[in-house]
Amino acid sequence: MMKNKYNRLARRDFIQTTALGVLGLHLPPPLKKLAPSDITRVAHIGLGGMGMQHLNWFQALPGVEVVGLCDVDSIHLSDAKKALNESQPLNRALLYDDFRRILDRKDVDAITCATPDHWHAQIAIMAFQAGKDVYGEKPLSFNVREGQKMLKAMHRYDRIFQLGTQIHAGENYHRVAEIIQSGVIGKIKKVHIWKTGEPPVLTPLQNQQVPPHFNYDFWLGPSPFEPYAAEHTHFNYRYFLNYSGGIFQDFWSHIADIVWWSVQPKDLKSIEAKGARSSGVGDTPRWLTIDYEFKDLQVIWSSTPPDVPGAKEKHIGAYFIGEKGHLICDYSTKSIEINGQSMTEVPQVPRSIIRSKGHQQNFIDAIKSRTQPESNLAYVRDMTLPMHLGLISWRLGRKLHWNAKKEKFIGDNEANRYLKRKYRKEYDWI
Secondary structure, eight states: OOOOOGGGOOOOTTOOOEEOOOOOOSSOOOSSOOOGGGOEEEEEEOOSHHHHHHHHHHHTSTTEEEEEEEOSBHHHHHHHHHHHHHHOTTOOOEEESSHHHHHHOTTOOEEEEOSOGGGHHHHHHHHHHTTOEEEEOSSSOSSHHHHHHHHHHHHHTTOOEEEOOGGGGSHHHHHHHHHHHHTTTOSEEEEEEEEOOOOOOBOOOOOOOOOTTBOHHHHHTTSOOOOOOGGGSGGGGGGSTTTOOHHHHHHHHHHHHHHHHHHOOOOOOEEEEEEEEOSBTOOSEEEEEEEEEETTEEEEEESSOOSSTTTTTOSEEEEEEESSEEEEEOSSOEEEEETTEEESOOTTSOOOSOOOSOHHHHHHHHHHHTOOOTTOHHHHHHHHHHHHHHHHHHHHTSOEEEETTTTEETTOHHHHHTTOOOOOGGGOOO
């Protein structure tokens, strides 16, 4: 049974909680005034680039009130409050530098999380324990064990979770999934997925004094301690394995999503990754090729497009190879070939998947109906798990064999140690 440590957390005396403003919208008013029971109160944790997107999306939804903002960087926090004030001058959002204070509040229905990857799981699990629903930014978790614990906690506390794979809500992905599932290109035997680009070359910097506006120790949180250097933090965190997994981990969820939605890969058997480390001080892959062998399906990730017509123009994409033809797509386009005939649509395939009202609206609707949303946790955990395993194969430099039922590598204790990570004692809260 999972321990609920949330209620036993010591309170910290450095907390800043600032009340500023009251609610007001620069949007067309609803036809009728919403009852308090119809309003979903949302707080945002992590207010960098993607966190500001969360704030912009949710504050514009009818029936949503932003009631809290949290970041360990006070500049991010003040910028977010300023942006909210401009769109809603009378908002009542409170400011925090410790997300646990948001979880203390009985009036918060849901949180969004756009922190660096190494915080995603702990914040989500503690939010579940505190009775909050969660819209979490991708990737789902930092490692396999965290994803397992998230799913267990979500079920135990009967919560709602949506992963921030916003492209999932688009028309193109819906239509691609319908076409693949219809069988018009036959049984899928192989899928190529790719994302081009290399990480930036980060040059070494001298260790620096932590800026007064930045709680660096809290930013590090459960990850290993290392002296502060600016290139490790904020946007650049994704290029260091202590916090993320580079371009591969940043984009996997967006393009693997259409594969898992369309063909539901099952029974992963082996993973073989090859690649080179990035130049400079970053330690994530510069380029990466991964061969995943599932039951009756091969999925290949690469940093370059496959050598097929229409692929080289796409910086990200998926290429489905079926017995009767193939389909190539990216976020917004698709082209199909069936029995040698090229087309961009298959009119005889009916619309069979309900269209989304919008990824964030889907989350709010799920909160009210108490049914899991489109990018629900069970689905996205299955889709995210191979990403973690691919990085482990790359780090170890060898092919790995996987027991999908037990979710362990076969006969490889060294590889299995990478399935989880020991948290720093001060931040081991789950």
